[in-house]
Amino acid sequence: MAEHHSLSTPLLSVPPSDHQPHLVINVPDPIDSTALQSPSTRLHIQQNSGSDNNPPNLFEFIGAHDDFEVPSPSTIDPFRNHTPNIVGVYEWVKIVICMPIALIRLVLFGLCLVVGYVVTQLALHGWKDKENPMPKWRCRLMWVTRICARLILFSFGYHWIKRRGKPAPREIAPIVVSNHVSYVEPIFFFYELFPTIVASEAHDSMPFVGTIIRAMQVIYVDRFSRSSRKRAVNEIKRKASCNRFPRVLLFPEGTTTNGRLLISFQLGAFIPGYPVQPVIVRYPHVHFDQSWGHITIAKLMFRMFTQFHNFMEVEYLPLVSPHENRKENAIHFAQRTSRVIASALNVVQTSHSYGDFMLFAKASELKQENPSQFMVEMAWVESSFHIKTLEALDFLETFISMNPDPSGHVEFHNFLRVLRLKPCALSEKIFGFIDVEKIDKITFKQFLLGSAHILKHPLFKRACDLAFTECDIDGKNCILKQELRDAVTHAVPHMNEDEISGLHSLFDVDGDGRISKDDFVTCLRRHPLLIALFSPWLWHKGLSIADHRLVE
16 A cells, blocks of 8 residues: 555556546635635625735736636545454454464465575575576576465465456567555466566565565666656566566556555556556455555454455456557556556546555644545646645645644634734735635645645746845845845734744744745745735835746
8 A cells, every 4th residue: 555565666647537527716816905804705805905015816926827726525535445443243253263264374374475485585596687587497496486475365365366368478468557456466466477567666675575576577666756767667668578578567556445446547557658468356345355455464464364265356358559550658558548447347537646645644644533535636636736746745744734623624823823924914815815615714635736836837936036036135145034024014014023033933944043045945835825925015016927027
């Protein structure tokens, strides 16, 4: 489930072809007033009352529109295991009956693991030319480890595995792609196909696993490094093009799901442009969901050991080839393949990705009551707003510091507390910009998309540079507290000493008492909505970035 849950690693992301419908909400132009108590009500009344110092649209000075696309809410959790707890008399009785069997299975599992490890070490001993295919005698020796892998599956309760179809010859389909539900599939494919896999570099240091995947001539990749992903794609091309190498196996979802839907595909398997053979894996069950979702590996293994039998079905689907009559890009190729797999599984496709699981994990780490409500379908967010998962995680930390309630909503006063703002017309406008439902509360999705809408605007960086230059009155390449006070007075009048000190400390990232340009830009990248603090001042000076348009 997390990165260590899977022997696959994503390369590049692509949203599925069929996005769910989105609602585009036009936010009314906010104008200065403080007459009413509710920020959303105040904005509604103010929309016809502009002033020279406070433009109708806070972000108009960088050319940003005051509306952005907000997906309709989704309650789907593609990673949820549906039987995380032991429920019912039947399950408890079965576990009690199977306990002696579980001990025997545990012994078999440990024995097979040790034998497979030792044999794999022998197969790797003295082999230095790992850029070329493994010699045949070493491959034959690895058959012992492959048999051990099948016995490990047997110990997990997979006494027989139902298969449909056949693997296509390696010469015809050098790349195999499969849905990913559990840690069981990599073990199965290791036994069945002995393929080359794509995995995170972190897997190399894992006991037993690291040794075995090295024997599979693993292709290592760092999912957050562009250069690493590029190298991995080149390796996939190289190994797929040579029939002396084994097949290349990828799980294009990039992580495990509960198998009830298909999340967005990564592009690594499709960039080389070779035919791929899709494979689908199902785990029919009644009482025990075998998916590696929000459940620990120890608990999942215990449940497997204490079942009479666990069902697994593997189906090899017809080949999917890139179109020959036109140059098909990897995105379209991936979309066609994902539709084939989703149709065969009879499941829907969503725009979730591994990034959503990272958001879930971060929310869990920060002790949120319902972490799944912080998932935002990151594949769609990345493609629409060009914001990366690591940036989304930073925004999530900021949002959770605003103390969301159990429903995942943040109220106005907590929003102001974290951004070091005081209640005033401008802060109400900033909040109203992302409170698209006008309920005086915001969700993480609204906060993320509103922030990304500003952060990723082409003129945002220019706005930061110009704002810093105008604030740095004495030209010393830093902003002192009084200079910051003068700059934000047009936006937030009558700030007391504590309030301006709090705002200054937020911008003073390195804590040296002065706001350097790096501090200034770093703060605004973390809190892009705060660029609105300088909107009235720059507007007052006639320095609209949108009109300036980088004249120099």
